[in-house]
Amino acid sequence: MLIGEKILLRARHEGDVAVLHARPDGRMVLTAAARRGVAVPARGRGLGTDVVRVLCRYGFGVRGLHRLQVDTLADNAAMIGAAERAGFRVEGTLRGAAWVSGRFVDEVLLGLLAAHWSP
Incomplete structure (x- = not known):
């Protein structure tokens, strides 16, 4: 989290976390931190997609984000x-941007504009 950043919404399920952040520069970022992943019996049922869609509904529909x-x-x-x-497009890869388990790993950035969102 950056200095001045505000958490707008946090969703937690079985150790997994999705957080919608408001950054000081006005950008809104959804960060997913999967600690254990979706439980095996729940995989493939679209629960992760549902969480992303709910966060989009909140970000675009309630907060009026761009x-x-x-x-x-x-x-x-x-x-x-x-x-x-949920409609996001891959916009790029940040090589070696995250420190995980003692090594640097890549991150992927995906973006969605309100004009391209389908509720």
Whole structure:
């Protein structure tokens, strides 16, 4: 989290966290931190996609935001897929941007504009 950043909404399920941040520069960022991933019996049921869609509804429908951004680890295929199903597009990769388990790993950025969002 950056200095001056505000948390607008936090969703937590079985150890996984999704947070909608308001950054000082006006950008809104959705950060997903999957500690254990979706429980095996719940995988493939679209729960991750539902969480992303709810956060979009809040960001665009309630807060009236112009743009949302998802930051996630490059190997988090479930989160990337959930974001893409919700309408996000991959905008780039930040090489070696995250420190995880004693090493640097890549992050993927995905973005969605309000004008391209389908409730």
